[in-house]
Amino acid sequence: MTAKTKDNSNKALLIGHYDPLVPTGRGSWVPYSQTSLEDLLFKFDRAYPEYTDEPREDVIAAWEAANEMMTDTQLLHLEEELKSAWAYEKRAEDEDFAAAYAVSEAIVNRMLKIEAHTLRGFKAKALAISWCHNGDEIDFGEETTDLQLVVSIINDLLAA
Template identity: 35%
Template structure:
């Protein structure tokens, strides 16, 4: 049986496999994808802390707000970067999942009342998360 790759190693290897020809953007694309991968790790940690604090009975409103603010700042940074690999896109999908409030369980492309473009975007996010690149 082959042991699974550590998530960080997998993300770094995927970030080196661009989806588009990066010659037009040079090394900037690789730098942005590497930053996205690092931000994805930070988001996962901040999200776990947010969940932990929000479940504490003795947590004050200020503590819960601070725990929610940390992943929001990271998501803002993720939003500002352009992805050029599956790893980068998956980090952006993870940020979308955080915004929805749940990792992968909220994406239903069959939502009857959502506009088609929203159903398509939800489907892309769900597909990326289903690839388990960050799991």
């Protein structure tokens, strides 16, 4: 996953398990987890003293894109684990189903304890809710407006 600038150059490059690379200047990149915005701007200013604010804004945009990718890293990783575990659970024979279900349940319980910060994080949590309802249409059995809104939000996230 990469974020792009208006001129289609890379802002942040996602590598490994959700550790984006961000540009430091003159073709060099550094993992997001190993730097700060101040460090990036210092390196950029040293590499490109002739540039004004516009390219510097691209470095800030790259940092912000990387920061957004990193914010819900653990939730996104657990979402991928849940997708795999749920797929296995659906294929499991009767004697293996309980163990497969327990794996999915443990993942969902871990997701429950992590706060979502981005739309992607909330979408991951919506998948966990869908798992709780066996992938069926979500219906809490009440017609109150608040629960209708909850169901609507979950369905919107799953469709996004």
